[in-house]
Amino acid sequence: MTGSSAFISVRSVSKAFGRFLAIDNVSMDIAQGEFFSLLGASGCGKTTLLRMLAGFESTTRGEIFIDGQPMSPVPPHHRPVNMVFQNYAIFPHLNVRDNIAYGLRKQRLPRARRHEMVEEMLELIKLPGFGTRKANELSGGQRQRIALARALILRPKVLLLDEPLGALDKQLREQMQLELRALQRKVGITFVFVTHDQEEALTLSDRIAVMQGGQVLQVDTPAGLYESPNSRSVASFIGNMNFFRGTVRRNGAANAIIETEGLGAIPVPDSRFARPDGAAVQVALRPEKFAISPTKPDAVHAVQGRLANSAYLGERSHFYITIEGRGEPIAVSAPNHNRFVANAGSHAEDTPLWLSWSSDAIVVLDPE
Ligand SMILES: Nc1ncnc2c1ncn2[C@@H]1O[C@H](COP(=O)(O)OP(=O)(O)O)[C@@H](O)[C@H]1O
Ligand SMILES: [Mg+2]
Structure with missing residues (x-):
């Protein structure tokens, strides 16, 4: 991909925690509308990189550009991104509708319009009519969809997802993978998706960055990584070799x-x-x-x-x-x-x- 078509551009970014280099000179470009995954074993730096995109961590060196703008002076709430976490951060005391509408409360929308937007989201995540359910009346998969809807209702340009399906059992996770992919295609938002599960990354992604020890080893399509790995590490991390x-x-x-x-x-x-x-x-x-x-x-x-x-x-x-x-x-x-x-x-x-x-x-x- 050329720099000009990049919507997110990570340029020579490093992150040090004290003397420990968690991210080591990473560069990559992500196109608008792409389903892009960060894949690597636990501790390789996926969450740290995602948090730098969100603005929850600063970069020690290098710069992140989103939509052409350097992000280092931009605080998290002014970045065109939203983040979905693994442990679905649903408020237990609020019903589904209020959970989904939570981020809208500062926008001073008329109540009717807010309800309409929530209904659209419930439609999108295939849970129509669930608005008045309590959070504790939901299954794990349903909670995760609500967490997605809550992020999507704000229409971010980029959705950051940190192992969002990690807490679900295998069958539900596979079903949610297909739904997540379909949802991303439908809304056309750029997804940056973190997982340590290679099958999940291959199933979902347009392209994948394979990470190890704070570095990006290879960025390619699923077939590109599988058929033409650039190193022994990538070859043995993806599939058997x-x-x-x-x-x-x-x-x-x-x-x-x-x-x-x-x-x-x-x-x-x-x-x-x-x-x-x-x-x-x-x-x-x-x-x-x-x-x-x-x-x-x-x-x-x-x-x-x-x-x-x-x-x-x-x-x-x-x-x-x-x-x-x-x-x-x-x-x-x-x-x-x-x-x-x-x-x-x-x-x-x-x-x-x-x-x-x-x-x-x-x-x-x-x-x-
Ligand atoms: N706030 C922090 N202070 C010190 N070390 C950290 C901090 N956050 C992450 N790390 C370290 O950075 C490395 C990468 O962590 P992380 O990005 O969470 O990895 P991943 O998400 O790939 O499992 C780990 O070794 C972790 O212990
Ligand atoms: Mg992590």
Whole structure:
């Protein structure tokens, strides 16, 4: 994304708490209307970054621009943002209508207009007629929708959501994810969404910033992160990945060959990869990029191995396969397309089998 289309622009921002650097020189741009997620393990700095966007924390270095305006002189209540927290901050003594209308009270709107706006919101969050319910008569999912409605009624340009679904059980969380995504599309507000759950981030987001130790490792679309991770950290944080040590052999040819530990020599087009002769690399392949067969497949890239372990999971099976030249078994995830896969639960240990892959499934990374 170019700087000019950025609605939120984070420029070389750091945040120190005493001598501890919680955010370390982060830069990123978020477009208007984007569903953008900050994804990373607990403690990586997601909340701190969100709080700096909201203005609850100052930046130690760098600047945040929203809609072209530098935010450091702007106090939280004058920023065009609103925040939704994990623990849904619903007032227990107020009914649903008064909870949703809470932020409107300074706007001196006529009572009828206020009620109308609340009804629109209840419609939007699929809880029509709930206005006079008490907060303690609501389920966790309903409370979270009310918290969303309360933020959305103020029509912020940006909604900041800090693990808003974290307290919900799995089934409700998945349902709320779909509703949240649909809601965001409908209202067109820019969402900056914090989660430590990679599946949640992949499901919801237009783009994701993967964070670690106060730094942003990669910003990309869900498919971009999954198919083209830029580092071992990102590759192993999102989904599962097999890594193979490799060495680049150029021999004057246009395309490089990578000699790998276990997978043999793999040609890699220079368009996707440029490293000098002799460079140490890591070749990465996801478990589902391998095809598995009991006999030698008709494929350019194949290797024979032996079954270490397998598990039948219904729609697919997982296999762990030992190959020569690699200590750790390769993890393979195969869709249940044939008997061989469907019988995963009954194959004997050490059964010989073949793995094949297409060279375009290969990701080449620097060693870490
Ligand atoms: N007010 C604070 N004072 C000192 N350290 C803090 C403060 N807020 C956060 N931190 C530290 O900064 C790091 C990032 O915290 P946080 O942004 O809450 O992470 P996340 O939301 O990704 O779990 C953590 O190590 C945390 O302990
Ligand atoms: Mg947090």
